[in-house]
Amino acid sequence: MTLKLRCEDYGFECEYILDEGKTLGLIEKLRNHFEEEHGIDYTIEAVTQMITNKGHSLESIKK
Ligand SMILES: [Zn+2]
Numbered sequence: 125m126t127l128k129l130r131c132e133d134y135g136f137e138c139e140y141i142l143d144e145g146k147t148l149g150l151i152e153k154l155r156n157h158f159e160e161e162h163g164i165d166y167t168i169e170a171v172t173q174m175i176t177n178k179g180h181s182l183e184s185i186k187k
Pocket residue numbers: 131132136137138139140157158161162
């Protein structure tokens with residue numbers, strides 16, 4: 125099962141889209157994108173919260 129995450133859904137004018145399996149790596153990729161492209165250093169916990177706030181279930185992700 126994959127999860128599609130659009131950067132623009134998180135408040136940026138940005139075309140970046142992640143479409144990958146639900147793993148911790150997916151969250152890390154989005155976090156790294158926010159840092160590298162937008163200069164915002166969110167924590168993994170903050171990014172996880174942002175994704176779940178969009179209605180995505182992340183319960184299946186193994187830490
Ligand atoms: Zn972006």
